[in-house]
Amino acid sequence: MLSVVFATVFSLAAGALGGSRLESRWGDPYEPFQVYDTSSYGPALQVEHLFYDQWPTGLSVASDGQIYVNFPTQINYTNMQFTVGVATSFTTEAAFPSVEYNQPAEGFVSPANPNYGAGDPEHLVSVQSVVVDALDRVWTLDTGRPLSDGNYLYATTPGGPKLVGFYQNGTRFANYVLPPTTAYFDTYLNDVRFDLRPTTLPSGKGVAYITDSSNEGRSGIIVIDLGTGNSWRHLDGTPYTRGDPQFISSYNGAAFQPINQGPPAGIYAHITTGADGLALSADGAYIYFSPLSSRRLYRVPTSYLLVEPGPASPSAANAAIAAVEFLGTMGSHADGMETDASGVIYIGAPEQDGVTMYHPDVGLWMPFIRDPRIQWPDTLSVATNNRLYFTTNQFWRQPALNNGTDNRIPPYGVLSVPIGAGKVNLT
Ligand SMILES: *[C@@H]1O[C@H](CO)[C@@H](O)[C@H](O)[C@H]1NC(C)=O
Ligand SMILES: *[C@@H]1O[C@H](CO)[C@@H](O)[C@H](O)[C@H]1NC(C)=O
Ligand SMILES: *[C@@H]1O[C@H](CO)[C@@H](O)[C@H](O)[C@H]1NC(C)=O
Numbered sequence: 001m002l003s004v005v006f007a008t009v010f011s012l013a014a015g016a017l018g019g020s021r022l023e024s025r026w027g028d029p030y031e032p033f034q035v036y037d038t039s040s041y042g043p044a045l046q047v048e049h050l051f052y053d054q055w056p057t058g059l060s061v062a063s064d065g066q067i068y069v070n071f072p073t074q075i076n077y078t079n080m081q082f083t084v085g086v087a088t089s090f091t092t093e094a095a096f097p098s099v100e101y102n103q104p105a106e107g108f109v110s111p112a113n114p115n116y117g118a119g120d121p122e123h124l125v126s127v128q129s130v131v132v133d134a135l136d137r138v139w140t141l142d143t144g145r146p147l148s149d150g151n152y153l154y155a156t157t158p159g160g161p162k163l164v165g166f167y168q169n170g171t172r173f174a175n176y177v178l179p180p181t182t183a184y185f186d187t188y189l190n191d192v193r194f195d196l197r198p199t200t201l202p203s204g205k206g207v208a209y210i211t212d213s214s215n216e217g218r219s220g221i222i223v224i225d226l227g228t229g230n231s232w233r234h235l236d237g238t239p240y241t242r243g244d245p246q247f248i249s250s251y252n253g254a255a256f257q258p259i260n261q262g263p264p265a266g267i268y269a270h271i272t273t274g275a276d277g278l279a280l281s282a283d284g285a286y287i288y289f290s291p292l293s294s295r296r297l298y299r300v301p302t303s304y305l306l307v308e309p310g311p312a313s314p315s316a317a318n319a320a321i322a323a324v325e326f327l328g329t330m331g332s333h334a335d336g337m338e339t340d341a342s343g344v345i346y347i348g349a350p351e352q353d354g355v356t357m358y359h360p361d362v363g364l365w366m367p368f369i370r371d372p373r374i375q376w377p378d379t380l381s382v383a384t385n386n387r388l389y390f391t392t393n394q395f396w397r398q399p400a401l402n403n404g405t406d407n408r409i410p411p412y413g414v415l416s417v418p419i420g421a422g423k424v425n426l427t
Contacts (some may be wrong), residue, residue: 041354042369043417048389049087050411053079056391058129058191059414061383062168063136067414069093069391073126073146083127084140087414096138097170118144119157121177124164129191129379134425137173138166141192141210144183150399150406151261153215155185163192163208163224176208176224182231186216191336191379193280193287196226196427200284201306203227206426209287209305211275217242219274221287223305232308234320235300241275243293249333250351251376251396258401266403277336277380281360282343282424288327288360290337290347295329297347297358327363330356335395338380338388342421346388348377355380355390355417369417377415382423389416 054071061067067087074080082102085093095102104120118125129141144160147153161183165174183189190213196206205227212219212233220236235241247270248257260267276292286299304320307313332351339345345358346368354370355377376395382388391414397407 038372040371041367042371045369045371045373046387046416047373047413048416049414050091051093051413052091052410054081054085054093055408056378056393056412056414058127058131058141058379059389059391060130060132060138060379060381061385061387061389062132062138063384064168065383065385066168067389068096068130068132068138069414070127070130070140072128072143074150075146075148077150083124083142084130091411097166097172101170118146118154119159121159121162121175125160128189131192131194131381133194134196134423134427136168138168139174139192139194139208140164140166141189143187143189145188147400149261150404153188156180156183156187161187161189163189163210174226176226176229176231178222178224178231182222182233183212184214184218186214186218187212187222188214188219189222190276191278193278194226194426195280195284195302197284201225201227207302207306209278209280209302211278211289212241213274213276213292215272215274217272217274219291221275221278221289221300221305223308230308232310234305234309234317235275235324236317238321238324240296240298240300240321240324240326241289241291243270243272243274243291244296246270247272247293247333249396252353252372256396258396259403261400261402261404269401271401277334277348279337279339279345279347280424280426281345282339282341284426286360288337288339288345288358290330290334292333292335295331295333297327297330297334298324299327299360300324327358328365330365332356336377336379336390338382339424340382340388340419340421341424344419344421346380346382346419348380348390350376350395355388373413374415382419382421383416384422386419386422387416388419389414391415 082095086096104123126146162177190211198204208224210222219241224231273292278289307316309316332349337347353374357368378391394408399406
């Protein structure tokens, strides 16, 4: 630990002496020596799956142990084969629900297809999150925004942004294509949680809560009525759903500041991602969320989010904003969070190579697990077997954040740890 602290202080000082930047990274000339965090804490970590080809973000585990994963589409990153998969062995995955459903019209890279299939409502374009709900059905959240050249994120095209539900046998049972009034051109659908109780909305089919983590600023929370397909936004572009200006984080004991791949290339930048991970309280009464480019945790009562702003409820948007509660800063920013049936919220802590526990009843934070193999816990998912699963994906080493150089070193993984309760069942 001490050497980690000294190395951090030393490299920050060296950066300050060498120029105006605050930056320290793998192989950086200002880095006096490689910094590794070797501390560990908490229950035994189990490696569930390794990815050698595709780069995962989300995962979810069905009651029979099937691991569903997704890979945001990265055009020109050669091993991209499909955007949603199911693990078929410790190191292999197959397309889900089918190879065909993972192929947008005319493919991703046809010169005759300027939007690269990004507006195709009948196929998956670029999925950022996959969630198995309490009825064991598989939901896929499609941003409609493939990334090309490791850096350029396409704008949405109507038809692209959508929430699609499949039974585990691959039959589609729902396809909620979001209108441009809910999914803007710069919306990035990030993560989703479900309350399937019939009493939650008049339609009786429940509700989906989705974060829009847009880097471009209009981040917020999107609500879909699963009975009518109607959708609306809340907390749109507010400070609660946007990151901190000038946000700087640290990994493995070293401060990190992205360098733009461009254009213009080589400029020191900041991560600007907004509301990203979200968790629904075990009783369905609150949504917990945090902007990725901040360490701030918030919650908002779902009763406010369930009211659609509009002529019939002109004050709904302001009422939801006024109802947001700031719960404190988390010690690390977070890319994912998840509730178990006992009400505990697990929150990823990329800056501590770990996962934190938050007890909402008393507002208590506790370290839960820390391990050098946890290199950016991305999505968290509780399964019926009383285990917490999460992906580790070295997110900050992407080319878009490192002047075009891909510093990620496969394999990426799915890890799991035992916890005290199972999956929340709001049905
Ligand atoms: C990456 O793919 C896009 C879309 O096909 C294409 O426009 C671009 O030239 C490609 N870049 C490289 C470096 O191949
Ligand atoms: C797939 O599963 C659903 C739900 O269990 C069922 O209704 C449907 O008949 C199944 N379809 C096929 C092709 O097996
Ligand atoms: C970024 O990459 C460009 C092109 O390779 C290079 O000229 C520049 O020095 C790099 N900048 C930094 C800060 O690494």
